[in-house]
Amino acid sequence: MKPTDASLSVMERYDAAAEPVEPAPPRRPLRPAWIEINIRHLRRNFEIVNAFKPRHVQVLAVVKDEGYGHGALTVGRAALDAGAACLGVATLDEALALRENGLDAPILVLGPQQQAELPWCVRHALTCAVQDAAQVKALAHAAARARQRVPVHLKLNTGMNRYGIRWTEALSLVELILAQPSLELQGVFSHFAMSDEADKSFALLQLERFQSVLAQLAARGIHVKYRHLCNSGGLLDLPQAHFDMVRIGLLPLGVYPSRVCRRLPGLETVMTVKARIASIQEIGPGETVGYGLRYTAPNHRRIAVLPVGYGDGFPRVRNQGGALIHGRCAPLVGGVAMDALMVDITDIPEAGLWDEAVLLGRQGDAEITVQDVAQLKNSVSYDVLTGWRARLPRVRVTE
Numbered sequence: 250m251k252p253t254d255a256s257l258s259v260m261e262r263y264d265a266a267a268e269p270v271e272p273a274p275p276r277r278p279l280r281p282a283w284i285e286i287n288i289r290h291l292r293r294n295f296e297i298v299n300a301f302k303p304r305h306v307q308v309l310a311v312v313k314d315e316g317y318g319h320g321a322l323t324v325g326r327a328a329l330d331a332g333a334a335c336l337g338v339a340t341l342d343e344a345l346a347l348r349e350n351g352l353d354a355p356i357l358v359l360g361p362q363q364q365a366e367l368p369w370c371v372r373h374a375l376t377c378a379v380q381d382a383a384q385v386k387a388l389a390h391a392a393a394r395a396r397q398r399v400p401v402h403l404k405l406n407t408g409m410n411r412y413g414i415r416w417t418e419a420l421s422l423v424e425l426i427l428a429q430p431s432l433e434l435q436g437v438f439s440h441f442a443m444s445d446e447a448d449k450s451f452a453l454l455q456l457e458r459f460q461s462v463l464a465q466l467a468a469r470g471i472h473v474k475y476r477h478l479c480n481s482g483g484l485l486d487l488p489q490a491h492f493d494m495v496r497i498g499l500l501p502l503g504v505y506p507s508r509v510c511r512r513l514p515g516l517e518t519v520m521t522v523k524a525r526i527a528s529i530q531e532i533g534p535g536e537t538v539g540y541g542l543r544y545t546a547p548n549h550r551r552i553a554v555l556p557v558g559y560g561d562g563f564p565r566v567r568n569q570g571g572a573l574i575h576g577r578c579a580p581l582v583g584g585v586a587m588d589a590l591m592v593d594i595t596d597i598p599e600a601g602l603w604d605e606a607v608l609l610g611r612q613g614d615a616e617i618t619v620q621d622v623a624q625l626k627n628s629v630s631y632d633v634l635t636g637w638r639a640r641l642p643r644v645r646v647t648e
């Protein structure tokens with residue numbers, strides 16, 4: 250019953266702290282760099298999503314990669330409490346970690362499964378995404394041996410060209426699934442390659458292909474409980490593609506998949522990355538900061554050291570970005586090291602040792618958004634959220 254992930258075990262510690270035991274065990278001090286997961290925001294975001302989606306549309310909460318770095322259990326439980334029908338993960342390991350922590354809700358394994366993994370899926374009541382005949386037969390065999398009838402979701406490739414059976418070849422696989430007494434065709438789904446950009450033409454082409462398969466099923470009187478195509482971008486911008494269920498990961502975390510997709514008022518970012526000032530250096534004109542002497546002070550400067558670096562997932566930039574201290578932005582100076590980065594606090598004279606700094610999120614009226622950090626990384630918001638390493642402790646706050 251031990252959590253497999255370092256970040257989860259930290260959360261367990263904080264859970265234990267919430268229920269006082271006599272005598273109180275001494276709590277290990279928190280590292281002065283950490284991630285706060287705001288449970289109140291998370292719960293409210295799920296409520297906002299629920300209020301936005303049509304009532305009949307179910308939610309499959311995607312909690313792969315530790316719930317995009319927020320803790321799969323934390324996000325999964327909030328989702329289920331808010332009425333989600335199902336959770337989605339990428340790998341068998343992720344699904345088993347949830348089961349080991351006592352989560353018995355339906356879990357769809359979205360990623361590929363090797364043949365040897367299928368009996369494990371059956372044993373732990375996981376729902377498989379199937380995409381080829383060999384996998385269907387092997388799963389049917391594993392289910393029959395366990396004397397079970399297990400649900401499967403058929404994955405269609407409608408243009409992403411990653412996983413799934415081509416939409417033009419889906420029908421024979423459907424018939425193979427229906428011929429297996431140990432399998433139940435519970436879902437049919439596909440995945441958008443571009444749902445959150447202003448140009449929806451490719452998404453609409455994928456929708457058309459998806460609908461052509463659904464029409465073939467309907468013509469044969471085949472009823473499937475869950476037809477699903479939308480991710481967060483699709484939920485926001487493609488109401489005609491909602492069908493019976495939407496698979497959403499990013500949106501309930503209070504982050505939008507792009508700059509142009511629809512906004513839901515009230516959504517708030519769940520993750521905040523913080524550190525405390527661990528050292529302060531006063532330097533004179535001409536002196537440099539950090540490895541490679543990448544910053545030279547033009548005059549007297551006051552430099553704060555934050556004990557977080559690229560080894561924690563902070564982008565390895567130099568003289569770009571910054572941190573919020575006392576509600577103002579302290580620009581990053583020099584290069585980011587593995588365990589430390591330096592910011593200029595000359596203009597924040599009240600800043601002192603062990604004061605709190607925000608590297609991602611809000612402080613007072615100031616904010617460093619996930620998008621801001623994504624720009625530093627030359628990447629997308631998903632990569633920023635999942636990029637923080639396990640050595641940064643996750644702390645759940647209810648604020």
Ligand SMILES: *Cc1c(COP(=O)(O)O)cnc(C)c1O
Nearest residue numbers: 311359440480481496497498499
């Ligand atoms: C990750 C993933 C999602 C969730 O996408 P978001 O944009 O985070 O909502 C949905 N479906 C599949 C197949 C995925 O891999």
